[in-house]
Amino acid sequence: MASSKPDQPRKEREHEQDPSAVPPVPARATGEGLIRIRGLTFRRGKRVILDGVDMDIPRGSVVAIMGPSGVGKTTILKLIAGQLQPDAGSVQINGQDLAHLGHRGLYALREDMGFLLQNGALFTDLTVFENVAAPLRAHRKLPEAEIAARVSDRLDAVGLGGTETLMPDALSGGMARRVALARAVVLDPSIVMFDEPMAGLDPIAVSTINTLIRETNDRLGLTSIVVTHDVEQMIRLVDHCFILADGRIAGEGPPAALVDSENPSVAQFMNGKVDGPIPFHYDQASGAAR
Amino acid sequence: MSDITQTPLHRWVLAPLTEVGRCGLFLLRMLRGLRPGGDLVSNVLQQTFLIGGRSLVIIMICGFFVGMVLALQSINALQQFGAADQVSLLVGKSLFRELGPVLTALLFAGRAGTAIAAEIGLMKATSQLDAMELMAIDPVQRIALPRFLAGLMSVPLLTAMFNAMAILGAVVYSIGVMGLDSGVFWTKLQTGVYFGEDFLGGVWKSVVFGAIVSLVAVWYGFSARATGAGVGAATTNTVVVSSVLVLVFDFIMTSFLT
Numbered sequence: 430m431a432s433s434k435p436d437q438p439r440k441e442r443e444h445e446q447d448p449s450a451v452p453p454v455p456a457r458a459t460g461e462g463l464i465r466i467r468g469l470t471f472r473r474g475k476r477v478i479l480d481g482v483d484m485d486i487p488r489g490s491v492v493a494i495m496g497p498s499g500v501g502k503t504t505i506l507k508l509i510a511g512q513l514q515p516d517a518g519s520v521q522i523n524g525q526d527l528a529h530l531g532h533r534g535l536y537a538l539r540e541d542m543g544f545l546l547q548n549g550a551l552f553t554d555l556t557v558f559e560n561v562a563a564p565l566r567a568h569r570k571l572p573e574a575e576i577a578a579r580v581s582d583r584l585d586a587v588g589l590g591g592t593e594t595l596m597p598d599a600l601s602g603g604m605a606r607r608v609a610l611a612r613a614v615v616l617d618p619s620i621v622m623f624d625e626p627m628a629g630l631d632p633i634a635v636s637t638i639n640t641l642i643r644e645t646n647d648r649l650g651l652t653s654i655v656v657t658h659d660v661e662q663m664i665r666l667v668d669h670c671f672i673l674a675d676g677r678i679a680g681e682g683p684p685a686a687l688v689d690s691e692n693p694s695v696a697q698f699m700n701g702k703v704d705g706p707i708p709f710h711y712d713q714a715s716g717a718a719r
Numbered sequence: 720m721s722d723i724t725q726t727p728l729h730r731w732v733l734a735p736l737t738e739v740g741r742c743g744l745f746l747l748r749m750l751r752g753l754r755p756g757g758d759l760v761s762n763v764l765q766q767t768f769l770i771g772g773r774s775l776v777i778i779m780i781c782g783f784f785v786g787m788v789l790a791l792q793s794i795n796a797l798q799q800f801g802a803a804d805q806v807s808l809l810v811g812k813s814l815f816r817e818l819g820p821v822l823t824a825l826l827f828a829g830r831a832g833t834a835i836a837a838e839i840g841l842m843k844a845t846s847q848l849d850a851m852e853l854m855a856i857d858p859v860q861r862i863a864l865p866r867f868l869a870g871l872m873s874v875p876l877l878t879a880m881f882n883a884m885a886i887l888g889a890v891v892y893s894i895g896v897m898g899l900d901s902g903v904f905w906t907k908l909q910t911g912v913y914f915g916e917d918f919l920g921g922v923w924k925s926v927v928f929g930a931i932v933s934l935v936a937v938w939y940g941f942s943a944r945a946t947g948a949g950v951g952a953a954t955t956n957t958v959v960v961s962s963v964l965v966l967v968f969d970f971i972m973t974s975f976l977t
Contacts, residue, residue: 510853539855550850553842567856612854 463488463620463652464509468518471504478504480676481518486669488619491646491653493663493684496673497698502656503547505673506622509654510544511535522620540568543613543621543651547628549605551597551612557584558593561612568616583611586648587641603634607641614645621646623655627662635659639666660699664688672698742938745859749867749937752860762865763872770831770866771873775880777830778823782881785822786810786888794897803897807904808911810889815917819882820874821969824928826881827874828961832936835866836957839940840950848941863937870933871926878925920976927972928965935961 464486471479478501486492494502507513509520511527520527522538530538551560561580565571571579584590587607597605606626613621623642627635639662646653657663663670663684670684672695680687680695688699723729753759793809839862842848848858886908893899912918936957943953 512849512852536855536857539853542853544850544853546846546850546853548846550846552847552850553845563856564854567854567861609850 463523464654465521466505466509466518467521469505469508469515469520470517471501471508471513472516477676479508479515482673482676482678484671484678484681486652486654488652489646489650490668491643491655491666493655493657493667493670494673495657495660495663495670495698496679498658500673501676502673503624506544506624506654506656509620509622510539510542540564540616541619543616543618545606545609545613545621545623545626547625549597549602549609551600551605551609553597555597556593557589557595557597557600557608560597560608561615564612564616579615580611583615584608586614586645587611588637603630603637606630606634606638610638610641610645614649614651617649618651620652620654623653623657625656625658627657627659635662642666660684660688674698741942742934745863745938745941746934748859749864752857752864759865759868762861763868766865766869767873770835770869771877774827774830774873774877778826778877778881779884781822781826782819782884783888783891785818785881786814786885786890787892788888789813789818789885790889790892790897794893794899804899804903805907806893806899807889807908811886811908811912812917814882814885815912815921817921817969817973819878819885820921820924820928821965823878823881823925824874824932824965825962827870827877827929828932828936828958828965831870831873832932832957832961833954835870835933835936836940836943836953837950839863839866839937840943840953843941843943844945844947844950846945859941863941866937867930867933870936871929874929874932875922875925878921882921916976923976924969924972927968931964931968932957932961935964 464484466482466484466486469479469482469484470477482505484505494505496502504513508515509522509527511520511530514528525534525538527535527538551557552563555563558577558580561583562576565576565579569576580593581590584592587610589604589607589611592600592604592608597608600608610626626638626642630638642653642655643666645651655663655667667684670681670687671678672680672687672692674694679698680690680692682690684699687695690696690699723733789810790806793806794803797803797805797809839848842858842862848862851858851861890901890904893904894901939953939957939960943949
């Protein structure tokens with residue numbers, strides 16, 4: 430998973446072509462590095478959340494970041510999106526170091542990212558249509574008919590065609606998350622990050638969301654990063670998995686292989702064991718919440 | 720070594736100064752995106768309707784009764800000196816110079832300022848501001864700036880409406896109830912209240928008050944803790960801080976204007 434020479438940004442490619450054109454059909458993970466994280470360290474006050482994390486995420490793959498609660502999984506996503514600044518280390522996307530991007534550079538990079546937050550975070554005063562159309566209106570000067578076509582296409586892809594006029598408070602949790610997924614991919618980003626996309630959903634909604642993540646990733650040629658606790662679902666969904674424990678990568682690899690890992694932290698987490706190095710109770714000294 | 724954040728110096732001097740500095744930087748960040756364009760204009764007009772238009776009824780009702788009570792008190796006092804016919808002059812000057820801008824700003828802080836702070840605070844608590852930022856949409860430009868500009872525009876307009884309704888209230892009480900001569904009432908008002916000194920002085924104040932209340936509201940909304948209690952604290956702080964600032968700036972501006 431070595432890093433490669435930066436490609437032409439996807440946004441520029443998109444601007445050169447007809448906006449209504451169907452994106453190229455991608456293959457699965459190409460092995461080419463898209464996100465490269467080195468020595469990532471992040472503290473909240475005196476508490477060290479991440480302590481020298483290294484990760485390489487290949488283009489076109491679906492990758493999971495897993496670990497116990499409070500270990501810093503969401504923090505990694507926010508660091509990749511540039512929403513938080515690391516205390517040490519670097520995050521490179523397409524060869525660009527986030528630390529060297531200014532405000533505008535960061536915002537330009539984020540146009541090439543989609544982010545599905547834990548609760549969906551739909552705009553409560555806008556309809557489903559306007560929620561999905563919001564990134565298009567902000568970043569693409571498209572005619573209204575084109576916006577409507579793209580929004581309908583994305584809503585159909587998540588199985589919610591016909592919900593355009595509904596307000597977010599009329600949606601179930603699973604539906605809201607699917608609308609948020611449609612919004613996250615409406616700009617055809619290269620990278621989509623999912624923060625606990627299955628939390629609190631019923632088994633049918635979980636399977637639906639999982640299928641959508643995989644299909645959307647493969648159909649649109651994305652690179653997807655999923656933060657989750659759900660080991661069984663991840664074994665089916667992802668290509669590669671990182672297990673975080675005590676602020677470090679305790680193990681990585683294909684999820685099925687990690688189940689049989691000899692690393693005690695990885696084995697404990699993947700098999701849901703009570704006994705092991707990962708404590709269940711709150712550690713007052715370190716401030717770590719389990 | 721003692722922690723400076725626990726000292727009275729930090730609590731009463733350094734922390735408030737830091738807050739003022741952050742709020743100033745927030746204002747600069749907001750104004751940096753001030754480029755006239757279709758989106759900004761339509762957002763400002765929409766917010767002007769939502770926070771200004773919807774404050775109109777309460778402003779009109781309060782203005783009417785403030786005018787009535789001003790006339791009532793003034794006539795009672797002036798009658799002792801045989802000068803009841805001067806009531807319109809007293810009501811007009813006190814309204815245009817002081818009461819109109821100040822009371823409108825205080826009502827605006829209670830009606831619209833709290834709504835702005837609560838709305839933004841709730842957006843923060845439900846991660847909507849995070850989502851916006853992650854979509855490369857600057858929430859300060861998209862959410863704060865239109866509300867700030869709408870407040871800046873709304874308060875002078877609402878003040879004008881407050882003053883008009885207060886004059887109407889004074890007319891109803893003075894002429895309708897107390898039987899004062901209407902010609903004398905209007906002549907005294909027309910000749911005694913000056914456009915530049917009285918009317919424009921009040922307009923300038925209302926612009927400044929609009930900026931203060933709107934800035935305080937969007938600032939507390941954005942800096943609210945992302946919890947229910949945090950949103951509650953943001954709305955309370957908006958009313959308290961903006962009311963105090965309006966009265967402080969009223970004194971400062973009055974000192975300079977007179």
